[in-house]
Amino acid sequence: MNDAAFWSAIAIYAALVLGAGWLATRRASRSPEEYFLAGRGLGSAVLFMALFGTNCTAFVLVGVPGLAYHLGVGTFSVNAPLVALVVPLTFWAIGVPARRLARDLGALTPAELYARRLDSRAVGLLLFAVYTVYTLPYMVTAVDGAAVTLSGATGGAVSSELGGAAVLGVALFYTSLGGMRATAWTNVLQGALFLGFMLLAFVLFGRHVGGDRGLFGAFERVATERPDLYELPSTGLFAPAAWSSWSLAISLTVIAFPHMLVRLMSARDERAIRTSCRLYPFALILLWVPAVMIGVFGAVAFPGLEGKESDGVFALMVADAFPPALQALGFVAVLAAVMSTLDAQILTLGSMLTRDVIDPFMPNRREGRDVARGRWFGVAIAAATYALWRLGDDSIFSNAAIAFSGYVTLVPTLLLGVRWKRFTASAAIASILCGNAVYAASLWQTGANAMAPGWGGFLPVFWGLAAATAAAVGVTYRRGD
Numbered sequence: 001m002n003d004a005a006f007w008s009a010i011a012i013y014a015a016l017v018l019g020a021g022w023l024a025t026r027r028a029s030r031s032p033e034e035y036f037l038a039g040r041g042l043g044s045a046v047l048f049m050a051l052f053g054t055n056c057t058a059f060v061l062v063g064v065p066g067l068a069y070h071l072g073v074g075t076f077s078v079n080a081p082l083v084a085l086v087v088p089l090t091f092w093a094i095g096v097p098a099r100r101l102a103r104d105l106g107a108l109t110p111a112e113l114y115a116r117r118l119d120s121r122a123v124g125l126l127l128f129a130v131y132t133v134y135t136l137p138y139m140v141t142a143v144d145g146a147a148v149t150l151s152g153a154t155g156g157a158v159s160s161e162l163g164g165a166a167v168l169g170v171a172l173f174y175t176s177l178g179g180m181r182a183t184a185w186t187n188v189l190q191g192a193l194f195l196g197f198m199l200l201a202f203v204l205f206g207r208h209v210g211g212d213r214g215l216f217g218a219f220e221r222v223a224t225e226r227p228d229l230y231e232l233p234s235t236g237l238f239a240p241a242a243w244s245s246w247s248l249a250i251s252l253t254v255i256a257f258p259h260m261l262v263r264l265m266s267a268r269d270e271r272a273i274r275t276s277c278r279l280y281p282f283a284l285i286l287l288w289v290p291a292v293m294i295g296v297f298g299a300v301a302f303p304g305l306e307g308k309e310s311d312g313v314f315a316l317m318v319a320d321a322f323p324p325a326l327q328a329l330g331f332v333a334v335l336a337a338v339m340s341t342l343d344a345q346i347l348t349l350g351s352m353l354t355r356d357v358i359d360p361f362m363p364n365r366r367e368g369r370d371v372a373r374g375r376w377f378g379v380a381i382a383a384a385t386y387a388l389w390r391l392g393d394d395s396i397f398s399n400a401a402i403a404f405s406g407y408v409t410l411v412p413t414l415l416l417g418v419r420w421k422r423f424t425a426s427a428a429i430a431s432i433l434c435g436n437a438v439y440a441a442s443l444w445q446t447g448a449n450a451m452a453p454g455w456g457g458f459l460p461v462f463w464g465l466a467a468a469t470a471a472a473v474g475v476t477y478r479r480g481d
Helices: 003-023 032-040 044-055 058-071 081-105 110-117 121-153 160-225 240-256 258-265 270-301 307-321 324-361 368-391 396-408 411-419 425-445 460-479
Strands: none
Touching: 003 160, 003 324, 032 160, 032 258, 032 324, 032 368, 044 160, 044 258, 044 270, 044 324, 058 121, 058 270, 058 307, 058 324, 081 110, 081 240, 081 258, 081 270, 081 411, 110 121, 110 258, 110 324, 110 411, 121 160, 121 258, 121 324, 121 368, 121 396, 121 425, 160 258, 160 270, 160 307, 160 324, 160 368, 240 258, 240 396, 240 411, 240 460, 258 324, 270 307, 307 324, 324 368, 396 425, 396 460, 411 425, 411 460, 425 460
């Protein structure tokens, strides 16, 4: 890669996101509500891009091509169709009443919302604990995606350790400056950047692989050299029980991400959420089709990659097929995807640590200190993420699958907590504990592989969700509340 083009692109991107953070600094310091929720004032366009940008991280740009490299076009069927329909439905079913209740109760975090709604500090603490357990590994996938791509794009000139630290550092810096408003503003830029680049990459890489026949030639080459990538298997992840389990997980997990729910709580009004629901399916399909096909084309362009090596197919594609300027843009696109999620996760975990863990035990606290504590806790969370990343060695998709499936165990509490007046704190606690206990047992049975069929051919997420739902409903009715 041309060094001048690469570092120029990095410098311009860093200047833009840091500038957004600086512009939001004055507002962010006014109050905790402004810092953590952008004053509950995100309009339709910014809210949609914040949701879309936050939800699309290295999992899609790096992990999905890596999985499609092995599984082919069937990767699309197990991840995208139901997601495009169910995710907007969950925004309406949970996000709309959550936003309204958060405003009425003065809650600034998802954990604080349910603690106040159910009048139980224990619920807030338990939600924070479970959110943290699943969010930190998810953050690791983002850092890993950036590091893998940076190392490949520079031919190893920039070490993965340095790349991961730099990505975390920049995201932490502008998030700390401007809070939710800074992350939302940067998400507009980031979402447009990585969506546009993925569409461009799909066309250009296809033409590169297809030779004289262009994009159509790429499809023909795959059909000739790897026809299995066009076939839909009937075993493994594609067996009916496993397919339905994973579709359930990938569809329901998005609303359970604390960094997604808190963005819905930041909406200016319900119209902004409804607009996001309408636009979301189209944007998701536009992103997933190129992501899958890049992996499929990569299987014939770079054969022989095994296991986690396939996570590097995006970087190999960029380095092999693009001129220097576009190579630099490709890496910036990955950075944008990574940071658009990392910033929201750092902010959300920091806010919950402040509001739900520290503040309840400080009756004479001063709210003005919440912003400062949120910033310092963000530093601690970034450091923990970096440490976990250096210790792990699983693929991006494997790490994400474990986290995604775990989040789903919270969905019964999130839904019933805002939609069912009879739902109680005892039911929420029982649901979360039972769901996660059964999920952990099922995960152990599959050898810590969240995408491997277990009991009855279903994935661990199915049994975790079933247990969480049964406990939520059963305890509520048993108490007669």
